[in-house]
Amino acid sequence: MSAARSSGVVDPTSTPVAVGEPLLEVSNLAAGYGDIRAVWDLSLTVEAGRITVLLGRNGAGKTTTLLALAGMLPIQGGSVQLLGRDIAGMSAQQRVRAGIALVPEGKRVFHRLSVYDNLMVGGVTVHSRTARKKGIEEALDRFPLLAQYRNKRAGEMSGGQQQILAIAQALVVRPKVLLLDEPSAGLAPKIMDDVIAVVQALAAAGTGVLLVEQVIDIAVPIADRVTLIEGGREIYSTATPGEDTAAVVTQHMSHS
Amino acid sequence: MSASKQTSAVAVAEGNVPSGPVDADGKSPFGEPIAAFLARRSWLFPAALFVVICFAPWLGLTPTTLRVIQLGAIFTMVVSGVNLTWGYAGELTLGQIFIYALGAYIGGYFATHGITDLFVGLAASAAAGVLVGLIVGLPGLRVSGLSFAMVSFFLILLIPDIASILPGITGGFTGIFGINDITVFGTQISGNAYIVILVVIAGMWLLIVRNLVTSEYGRGFDVLRASPVLAESLGISVYRQKLKAYVIGSIPAAMAGFMFAHLDAFVSPSDFVFATAVSIIAASVIGGNRSIYGAVIGAVLLQIGPLVTSSFQSWDLTIYGVLVLVGALVTTGGIAGLATRSGWRLMRRLGYADTIKAARIPRPADDRVPASPPEGASTLVAQAPDPSDQTEGFVEIRGVSKSFGGNNALDDVSMSLTRGAVTALIGANGSGKTTLLNILSGFYQPNAGEIIVDGTKLAGRSTSARYKLGIGRTFQTPQVVSEMAVMDAVALGAWSRDPVGIARSVLRTPGSRRALARHRASARRAMSRLGIEDRAWEEAAAMPLGTRRLIEVARALIETPRMLLLDEPASGLSVGERQALGELLARLKGSSMAVLLVEHNVEFVMSVADYACVLDQGRVIAQGTPQEVMRDPAVVASFTGRVR
């Protein structure tokens, strides 16, 4: 997998942000489906060029958190700020424009569209045709595999290729913050490594990454911050993850 | 799919809203017992109304009012049939008027050909209704939803065509005149007697509907509406259940048509025009399509309109259009739903809501274990473990592959399950565990390979047939139907393997009552094993996730399956609940079932499983005892943590 190009991610139209500058600040988030609340009180920060990892068991509220941040579920409490701007009231579309993009769980690409058309849909919020085209070409440059199959139907690609396409789709708008929901799920170890390398490269290029992962030994080593949640509440958090972090998390995830 | 989304306002009124302040001073001392008495016998209200309407001809009513009663009774039957199909079975039927017209032409043809006997006529029209129901429903219900609605809509168009094709029978566009009065045991029936007979027929039909939808059979409708997937996995064939509802719903339409032919002694195609067809739909929407008595309300209201205003005729379509649109937009469950909700609100204000709720719970005597266990009823879960009973290769999975598009979800998976043992299926998210479960329970067809359970090949068997063969399962997201008590949600598992047919359900035979008691007794046993017995009469969908999981496990266990598939049963459980589940699984060792446990929690797997099988990328990478498997380097690399 090719390394990321540092020029590829930072939106040239916005003021460049320094590594470590907070991009997304979530405090006391509460969210859920209708009257069922899945996230009760969660605070976390995503910084430019850094990877924040959100861990927890099945049903702990990880996906709910991501969906609420992406505008797919209502935020029921707390505040969410992107570069100091409150985004809680924005629609999903406005949030994509503001620079926050979610790659959902499960390789959700559009099977009937070609790779290139999938990327077009990824850039649907980009008004300028040239900017959109540029974003698509950048995404294709980043993933030579996709460039090779640009006219192939997404449904005919393998699972790993679809996952990479799903990430590439989200990158067309050059998001400031990328939310990833279990990108390694169901991928072969080799492909998993590629995907993780992509995530690291994106961070290296200045994107803030919020990563939800199941496989602790993949996620913790690349994390700059780790938050562990249970029952929709934060139970452990560290800005200096190390050996002990993996131990704490493993302990929690495998015991009751 | 989520059942909780479908929680209707009724459930909210009954379950989730806290009772208002009880004004003890305003209540008479007899209020509570009377409320409890009436709540147990809520059928007294429609029964009393029915008796009054039977005497309508002698109450000195105007001819117009009597006309409303007669047409109201006729259309109650038609609309009630629509409600059974639409409100209960979930398939919108727009062309019920065709079957109604068929009944009317049968009435006209019979009477002008010397057959006037009521019972012969009703039987013939019912048979014709069933026939049309089958002809239209068999293909039409293959694809549910829009398709059936449009196929049934087509029927409206065919009425004038058929009338003109068969002028000898239908009288063509002029219709059939001079229809003789019906006879009952040779006696001519006209005037007041006709009205009484009509009202009695409509009343009896409503009684049938009531008995059907409140029976265990009727609960199957709630299941298939809330989740077809759950219905199939509980042995209820969605297609057949819908077909039965449509065919049964056709009977009253045909009978109503037959009675209509004798109302004015005249039948013509102008009685069955588009506006009439639409008025039936409007009546269903306005009255409330998921209600037994909503049909009466809708039918009567829609008959009043044309009779009170002479200018109605020219505006009829406009008015029906507004009623259908506004009715569907504004009301949930039509006027009947509205009345139920206001009723509960009133009872809460009066302080009787809790009394009524409590009174409606069946007494423990109703579900006590029957004295002698009936033949075929299982007692297996209660049996003591017998380790010698383990049979290897009880379930054989051979070379199963499945791909979606370009993705190989399962690649040549072979494994075998031992009877009386718990086999854990583990693997990362997306490794193919749930796909394998879905293939075992018949939701997916594998591209290659075969599955043999106790010598029986599963290929080609539907999900519901597999349940009857003894394959039970739970779901990752618990599938619990709203507006159903925990007791009944668990008892659902018993119904399709010890079924009570429609006729017995409607007639409430002693056998059907015993079956209900039997199912509830098994449900109670299963619940007590999982420690959820004390919640038996609370609303299942309102339970916390952990309890809903245990409800599913109890439901799957109730009629001792041969193969039990558990999809992550421990996730979301509290420590105590997890312990209860672990103990239950330990007790299942040595039973006659093979348990396949899909689980993420390694600790839990290590403590309860006898064997483990690890999937990675849709391939089996290790099999053996949990201890062996966990030491396997490939497993260590793929699941517990990757060596980097």
Next chain:
Amino acid sequence: MTTIWAGLSVGGIYAIAALGYNLVFVAAGVFNFAQAQMVMVGTFMAYVGAVKIHMPLVLVPLFAAAVGFALGFVCERVAIAPVAGRGGHAVLVTTLGVAILLDGVMSQIFGANPLSVPFYGSNQITTFLGGRAAPSDFTLMVLPIVIATVIYLFNTRTLTGRAALASAEDRFAARLRGVNTARLAWLSAAAGGALAGLCGVVVAQTTYAVSDLGDLLAIKAFLVLALGGFGSEVGAVIGGFLVGLIEAESTRYLNASYSDLILFGFLLVVLLLRPSGVFVRHRVRRV
């Protein structure tokens, strides 16, 4: 040959109605029952424009399309958007309500009798390949092919079209990428209305303006879609012509009363054998 031309021109009407349903179905994921009624309203608008207020003939289609656009928009806002996501046939019932309402209002305003609408071109019956047909018949044969091509090109060549295809397949993922599915929904309903209005002008040459046209078209369009498969433009065109031909041939050899009965039997057989449509090979269903 005359029967074949007649069948193809009637089939063209059905194909046009089916394409309208398809347009909304693909972009918004709903079956807007009232779509066919908008063709019916279009025929009346042609009558109003051409006969009542003597509009310049060029403006008549534009007028009908504008009315259709407004109707489609209102219908989406009033009957579709409020019940979006509510299961149990909610959209089908509310749009059926709108359809019945339009039937009622139009018959109240214009009466129940068909009103003839003059055609722009000549009414001269011409002989073509041994069959006789009016110029409007040939228009009806060509128009669905043109519309299907335009819709196809729009969906595969424009950004909005691709967004529509994407959200037809996976609304959730499309919204995540920033597709405004709510806007897509009213836009497609309004475009469907405009298309219906426009075509109503052409259809009126053959059917005249009559208020019960909509119900008939709804049924026939559904039949076409059941044959051709929901969402398929090619299927809608071929299905439309096929239904028209069956109807014309059965009318010729039997009697007009038999044609619907035969089509109904045909529909039942199709549903029994190929529930997902004759021209659709198979459908990917994601669970």
